[in-house]
Structure formats: C-alpha cells, structure tokens
Amino acid sequence: MRMTSETVADGVREQLFTIGEIPGVLWTPAGGPGPRPLVLIGHGGGSHKKGWEVVSRAVPYVTSCGFAVAAIDAPGTGDRPEHPEVRRLVAIVQAREAAGEPVGPEWRALCETVASQLVPDWRTALDELRTLDCVGDGGPVGYYGLSAGAETGIRLVADEPRVTAAVLGLVGSEWLMSTARRITVPVEFVLQWDDEGSPRDCVMRLFDALGSTEKTLHANPGSHFRVPSFELDSSVRFFARHLGAAGGS
C-alpha cells in the first residue's frame, strides 16, 4: 500500500493510495488514531472513487461520526487503466439504451465482469486499510453502495464477514437473488418509486430476498438519480446505530 497524496481540509484528511493496481482514497478525521469504524463506499456506474455521490457521503460520515471512509475505482474508471471488455460491454449497453431497447445480456455480463475483479479488490483494500494507524484493525466495517455500487456490494457483503452493516439499493437484478439471501447483517435498502432502470417490483423482490433479520426499505418518488438528500442523513444514522460512534466532531 502506497500513499500518493495527503491533504487536510475542514477537519478531514484525504489520502490517495494505491494497493498494487488498485487506486483508492481514504478519508479520516484530521487528528486521532484508530481503531475506528470504517465505511467502504462503492461508486455508481460511470462514476469513480471521488464522484459526488461518494464525497457527499464520505464527508458527513467522517465529520458526524468520526468514521474512516474509503473508496476504490471500479475496473476501467478513475485512475484505473482502460478495461477493454468493460469498455466493449458499456458501449453495447449504452447503444441499446440510446435506442430505447432492452439492455440485453451484456448488462449482466458487465456487472459480473466488474464484480469479479472489484469484490476481491475490496477485500484486499480492507486488509490493507486496517493495518493503518488512522483506521486500525478490529473496528466494525460498513458498506454503502447504490445501483452499480450495490451490484458489487451485495456480492461483497454476502461473502465478507468483516462487513457488519450495509446501505444498498437502486438495484433489482434477478441474478442477485440467491446472493442476497446469504446476507444476514442489518441493511437499509433504497428504492426510487419511478426508477425505470430498476423497477420497484424487482427492487422489492431483492429486498424481500435479503436474509437479514433487520432490514428496512426506504422508498421515495422520483427517478433513479433523484434519491432525496434526507436519505443521506438517514444513512449517517443507520451507520452510527450499527457501527457505533468513534467520537466525531
């Protein structure tokens, strides 16, 4: 693990890092060692580790809860090299969407191509992050990811016992059903009522499949990208409840 930059602003330290070929970012409170809870944020499709939906969550998780927060680029995004197969599949899916056609089997292939690399990368990142003084080994771990971040996240949370709470949603993929059944940690699941890409019936079937005793569905009107800002606030409280506070500002 190699730190490539460090900046501090408004009480938050941002460190860019690489672990082998994995580029990532870590946000922590500017002062104070770990152990502290760590939240992993999986970015959405077409975004990257420092996309707005990542940063807008990372900052309050650090400042309100004192958590460490990490994000890594998915294959073919951000500071990763071009990924020819991801690029090919994205082009097919985008062309179908532009033509108003169903996305076809390439959508599932894209999700599986990304997840097959990203899930092991998240586990590697988790190993390394917990060796840092500012994170520490042994604190609880949460995962936040909607849409493409949930495609990977459902697989990660199902297989990674160190993750003990997750905010997921905006996904209704039928091929995730059996994986969702293996999730047993508390989950807050987000649904957009008028999401054409992830129809509410499919999202609710996936919510229903989750094996968790505590799971809560938050549904709001609007399309895929219109999750209301109060859900950010809700995710802060969800993680504070399940990961515990680390003494934030």
Added chain:
Amino acid sequence: MRMTSETVADGVREQLFTIGEIPGVLWTPAGGPGPRPLVLIGHGGGSHKKGWEVVSRAVPYVTSCGFAVAAIDAPGTGDRPEHPEVRRLVAIVQAREAAGEPVGPEWRALCETVASQLVPDWRTALDELRTLDCVGDGGPVGYYGLSAGAETGIRLVADEPRVTAAVLGLVGSEWLMSTARRITVPVEFVLQWDDEGSPRDCVMRLFDALGSTEKTLHANPGSHFRVPSFELDSSVRFFARHLGAAGGS
C-alpha cells in the same frame, strides 16, 4: 376547554383536558410559552389517548424537539362514554377475526363511524389548543397515526390545511384511495412487510395514491405491531425537519 389535571415530570408537563365531550391530553415542555409546533397523535384501535404507542412518541417529541403534543380519545375509548354502535361493530369484527374469517363490511363501517366523529373532534381540539399560551396560534402542526390512527389521520390531513406534515401507515384500505390523493403535505408512511391485516400490496397502493411531492415509504419485516423502535427516532427527525425545532432540551 377545561383543564382537569396537571403534572410535571422529567421536564414534561402533562395536562388532561376536556373540550365539551372530548377528553384529551396535552404534553408540553415544563417551562416556556408558545408558539411552538404541535403534533397530534391519533391512537391505534383498542387503545386510548394515553396508550403506550402515544406516550412513547409524545415524550421524545417534547424533550428532543420542544414540540407540544396532544392526543384525544376516539369514540368509545379511554374516558369517553360507551358508544353502542362502535361496540356492536367491534364485536362483529373481533368475532370474525377470532374465527379466522374476513372482517366483512362492518370493518369499513366501524372506521367510518369513528372517523365521522373523530375528524371534527380533532379540528375542534386544534382550534382550542392553539388558544393556549403553551402552544400558541400560528405554529406548524403535524399528525402522527398508524393503523386506526391512520384511518382517521388520512381523512384529517386531507381536509385540514393547518396540518403540514404527517406520519401515517399500517393501513391499506381501498376506500381511502381518493382521500389519499388529496393529501399534498410531506408524509412518512410506515409499512410492516408481514402485516396480515394490512397486506403490503394494499399499503403500497395507498402510498402510491398520496398526492404529496415528498413522501417516503419505510418498510420493515414483521407483523402489524412490530414497528421497529428506530422508526420512532425517524419520526422525530421527520417532524423536526418539517415543523422546525422549537428549542427543546
């Protein structure tokens, strides 16, 4: 309006009152005049103005938000006199439930009998409560009521422009659809995933019918009476967001 008792404990003043034949209770911060936001809490079936689900919400609304909170007895409950028609309908519905039969048309008749008296009583109570120094005229008003409290609440919120935010749910009555369409204020709507009395499909249809631009559905596993305690916390924040804080403790 006549105050019949007053007690203060843990910073909360509880005043029992009657307005004509309406028995009610008002909780306010022990010190400090209005105006302050007022939350009306409609109790569930078989309960009364001081039932556990009312008091457990009233206390944090007062202590966390500085709100005034009021509840009144539904016809035939608490300190109200026997209501022969309500009693007759309840007996029929309960006998059908005990026999595992559908509740029949008497359920709707019961809901309408209660609401036809309780909605005007709430409006009368609202008039009177806002004349009190400890509530004040002009502050925003919220309504909280699940199950039977939502049967009345949906009708009240649709017709009473002074109510500007509501927590409703555990109800899916088909006869409330057109009334729900007339509601335009922000609503937090609670659904229990395994609620046999209010099946999720019916509850979601009613949520879908709400005319509100901001409406949020919170669904959790479990039966009718098993709403998780974090939903109480969520309702505190919902009302704080929409009614504003009054400077609580």
